[in-house]
Amino acid sequence: MVRAVELAARGAGTVLPNPVVGCVLLDAHGHTVGEGWHERAGGPHAEVNALRAAGDTARGATAVVTLEPCNHTGRTGPCSEALLAAGVTRVVVAVRDPWPTAAGGIERLRAAGVDVVLVTPALAAPAEDVNRVWLVATRLGRPFVTFKAGVTADGRVAAADGTSRWITSAESRADVHLLRSRVDTMMVGVGTVLADDPWLTVRDSDGMPIGPQPLRVVLDSVGRTPPGARVLDDAAETLVATAADFGGGLRVDPAAVLSELYRRGRRHVLLEGGPTLATAMLDDDLVDEMLCYTAPVVFGAGRMMLDGGRTATLVEARRAELREVRRCGPDVMLRYAFR
CATH class of the missing domain: 3.40.140.10 (Cytidine Deaminase, domain 2)
Incomplete structure (x- = not known):
């Protein structure tokens, strides 16, 4: 076996x-x-x-x-x-x-x-x-969600001045591109698009798109994605999910987006959004595993990996199981499962 x-x-x-x-x-x-x-x-x-x-x-x-x-x-x-x-x-x-x-x-x-x-x-x-990807997706009727973050040893994703490139090593970034090549969907919030203008593509060591590309999804409640954003280029298909189409209220409903992605045959979402979106999806029990690429760097100030959330006490904290530990150059990758 x-x-x-x-x-x-x-x-x-x-x-x-x-x-x-x-x-x-x-x-x-x-x-x-x-x-x-x-x-x-x-x-x-x-x-x-x-x-x-x-x-x-x-x-x-x-x-x-x-x-x-x-x-x-x-x-x-x-x-x-x-x-x-x-x-x-x-x-x-x-x-x-x-x-x-x-x-x-x-x-x-x-x-x-x-x-x-x-x-x-x-x-x-x-x-x-x-x-796990196919089993969880089939059992729950929504794609399996992997939340990925590159963090400092003190859990920060950006310095106090907002800079974040690059916290992790070239080896970690190469590993992430391998991960991207194995998913069928990548998801971020509009805040990440406005702050970082990412391509959200699988790229080679020269920064060129390579191989089949996952669907890019931007959760953008009121349609703030700029027309010239990189995520809208022709390197891959992109879905901009707004509250008007997914939620009907003031904010886009991530669960509704995941349901539609499953209907479209998508089974694995790589969540690369910022702390706000990741926290919201964790609160809604929509994250199945978390990958932390931890660099031997300490900021002492700056933005944390997660921001806000409904957990107020230790009793309410979500418990995860450590499934994998792996070196990526000077960094360490930790994979935690929530189910």
Whole structure:
């Protein structure tokens, strides 16, 4: 299962709006005879790729998969039927499929006499984590939201004079562009547009746009985005969400924007907005994970990573779980999960 999770991770950034899935086929002696992962949306699923790699050795094998084999026909056929046709006799599953349309693979396999095993929660946890974007989006009916911030060691995103470029290192900025290449949507508030005039694009080391670009979303309640803003250039598609279209009141409703993005097939939002928007979305329980790129710099004054908010006591504080710690040059990246 550990290997299947590693394989699943290879599909990050290429399979959206579909899940990342990994599959390992073992013969009767426990030897690997085939491996596969879901490589791109619309392409063969992990089980099919593993079966192709195994060929005739798949007969009588055990399939170890990170997500319940699908049981429906979409752009590809049902993986449950592919496993049956190949003669697989045992299937080990980490996570049940929460999408009703595709669910039922376990029941179909068991009805055909296949031994299906669901792993323990401890073994399932890495499979949940690697596929967290699709699982949370499917369960909640809105995109998974990652809040990213580059901060000083004392939690500040700008100095007292407003300067913020660059707090973090070149290595951290390169890592962020890799992250941008793996999401399908980027979101900021109009305050960030007015203060920083960002492009919100995936760029190479020379600063040039590279590869498929995520949708850019600006939450702009009263339409203050300047016509000449970089975020409106032709490097990528942009949605300016106003209160008139999303909320009907004086302020744009982030939940309504997320619902519309999900309807449009968007599954992963990278929130790069300033402290005000991030705090508002945290207050509304709309942030699923937080990435903090922490630089070995101390300001002692300046704007904090979060600003305001409804939390008044320690009891009301939102608790997160530290899921990942990684060096980025002189900086440290911390990934916290709220679910």
